[in-house]
Amino acid sequence: MRTILLPMSEETRKSLKAGEAVKLSGTVYTARDAAHARMLSDCEKGRSLPFPIENAAIYYVGPTPAKPGQAIGSAGPTTSSRMDRYTPELLDMGLRVMIGKGRRSEAVKESIVKNSAVYFVACGGAGALLSHSIIEAEPVAYPDLLAEAVVKLTVKDFPCFVGIDTDGNDIYEMED
Amino acid sequence: MREMNVSRIEAAVKQACREMAVYCSEDILKRLKQARDVEKDERSITAVEMLVENARIAEAEQIPLCQDTGMVTAYVHIGQEVHLIGGSLREAVMRGVSEGYTENYLRASVVRDPVFDRTNTRDNTPAVLYCDITEGEEVRIELTAKGFGSENMSRIAMLKPAEGLEGVRQFILDTIHRAGPNACPPMIVGVGIGGTFDQSAVMAKHALLRNLDEENPDENYRALETELEEKANEMGIGPMGLGGRTTVLRILIEHAPTHIAGLPCAVNICCHACRHREVIL
Numbered sequence: 001m002r003t004i005l006l007p008m009s010e011e012t013r014k015s016l017k018a019g020e021a022v023k024l025s026g027t028v029y030t031a032r033d034a035a036h037a038r039m040l041s042d043c044e045k046g047r048s049l050p051f052p053i054e055n056a057a058i059y060y061v062g063p064t065p066a067k068p069g070q071a072i073g074s075a076g077p078t079t080s081s082r083m084d085r086y087t088p089e090l091l092d093m094g095l096r097v098m099i100g101k102g103r104r105s106e107a108v109k110e111s112i113v114k115n116s117a118v119y120f121v122a123c124g125g126a127g128a129l130l131s132h133s134i135i136e137a138e139p140v141a142y143p144d145l146l147a148e149a150v151v152k153l154t155v156k157d158f159p160c161f162v163g164i165d166t167d168g169n170d171i172y173e174m175e176d
Numbered sequence: 177m178r179e180m181n182v183s184r185i186e187a188a189v190k191q192a193c194r195e196m197a198v199y200c201s202e203d204i205l206k207r208l209k210q211a212r213d214v215e216k217d218e219r220s221i222t223a224v225e226m227l228v229e230n231a232r233i234a235e236a237e238q239i240p241l242c243q244d245t246g247m248v249t250a251y252v253h254i255g256q257e258v259h260l261i262g263g264s265l266r267e268a269v270m271r272g273v274s275e276g277y278t279e280n281y282l283r284a285s286v287v288r289d290p291v292f293d294r295t296n297t298r299d300n301t302p303a304v305l306y307c308d309i310t311e312g313e314e315v316r317i318e319l320t321a322k323g324f325g326s327e328n329m330s331r332i333a334m335l336k337p338a339e340g341l342e343g344v345r346q347f348i349l350d351t352i353h354r355a356g357p358n359a360c361p362p363m364i365v366g367v368g369i370g371g372t373f374d375q376s377a378v379m380a381k382h383a384l385l386r387n388l389d390e391e392n393p394d395e396n397y398r399a400l401e402t403e404l405e406e407k408a409n410e411m412g413i414g415p416m417g418l419g420g421r422t423t424v425l426r427i428l429i430e431h432a433p434t435h436i437a438g439l440p441c442a443v444n445i446c447c448h449a450c451r452h453r454e455v456i457l
Contacts, residue, residue, distance in 0.1 A: 021222065034294065063243050064283040073281055074234070074243040079325045079358050101325075102358035102417070123226045123416055124325060124360030125447050127243040128234035146296045147243075147283050159226070161219065161418070172357050172417055 189272025357417020
């Protein structure tokens with residue numbers, strides 16, 4: 001199984017094929033519904049995004065609060081399709097990697113192909129297990145959103161599958 | 177007449193909130209382990225193994241199985257010989273949820289208003305509370321904390337009586353098919369058939385409280401559950417939606433008398449983190 005370092009080059013992204021099991025290591029930012037809405041409304045108002053979006057990775061997750069001694073609480077993926085309406089715009093701004101679970105819209109798939117981006121799927125419901133692959137969590141923005149705040153995560157050997165590759169192939173539409 | 181202080185209900189709710197977030201119940205875990213032996217594809221096996229390992233880690237480290245620790249629904253059945261003292265029952269339940277979530281590092285996932293003010297209430301309240309009066313002098317509390325990945329894939333249909341059993345079958349299977357990978361399969365599917373529009377949805381959620389090993393007491397519905405489980409598991413959705421045999425761990429049906437003009441059918445999809453607890457005081 002390949003370990004992929006984040007951020008990754010376009011060449012690496014293009015080498016990934018839907019269905020491949022990989023481990024991710026490096027920097028990802030958490031963002032889900034409320035954070036997406038706020039980021040894009042900030043953009044409209046001419047404010048900058050809370051983190052550098054160029055070649056960035058977003059993990060769709062709203063973790064439980066960390067217990068003392070933990071970097072983060074349980075932290076599995078949330079359903080990605082709720083972010084579909086915001087995603088093409090973020091991809092056009094430079095977002096290149098998304099981690100979540102479940103299907104994406106056709107518009108997102110087209111944007112993934114256009115921008116040579118990659119969508120990874122992690123195991124839904126495995127929040128306790130996945131928390132072991134997150135070694136650091138540093139608050140970045142929107143603390144009032146609590147579990148929906150933007151947090152910079154350092155992940156190590158985070159297990160997932162390539163969900164949609166740069167050619168638009170989809171893990172959920174593969175023949176067995 | 178038996179007097180009971182509502183503080184006992186508060187304490188029971190608080191403890192149940194923590195336990196159901198952390199422990200995967202035996203009936204579910206047993207089926208996940210069986211799925212590991214049934215699956216053939218490497219990816220599907222990996223997914224099931226992760227869920228089994230996830231349950232082990234959650235219990236060992238006393239952390240939630242899933243980051244979505246749900247929105248609480250409490251069913252409080254109060255014996256008519258019980259006199260509740262010490263304050264408001266509703267407030268006691270809400271305090272139990274609030275303390276259960278904030279003191280045990282569970283996620284606060286409730287917003288104040290669905291449309292006009294989506295501000296987090298910070299303590300996962302309010303919970304949905306159903307009360308009824310039963311015979312006897314016990315208070316029985318059933319608690320569930322449903323995650324919304326699967327809740328969002330749930331549906332309700334007001335079928336025509338002429339659509340009958342076939343209509344019911346199709347609607348349930350279609351709902352499972354649409355839920356697909358979004359609902360964190362393998363799923364547990366609660367179904368409510370009959371009653372009114374609202375009652376069918378209440379039954380569908382309540383069905384999820386049943387132990388998976390427990391058979392439906394009604395012969396017709398027992399057969400329907402089995403038939404639909406087999407059909408759902410032939411869809412090829414599989415663990416994590418990556419293909420395979422294990423799409424549902426169980427389909428659980430509740431039913432009720434209905435109107436001559438109607439055939440309500442509600443399907444409440446739940447992921448394998450089907451949290452529920454029952455406490456008798």
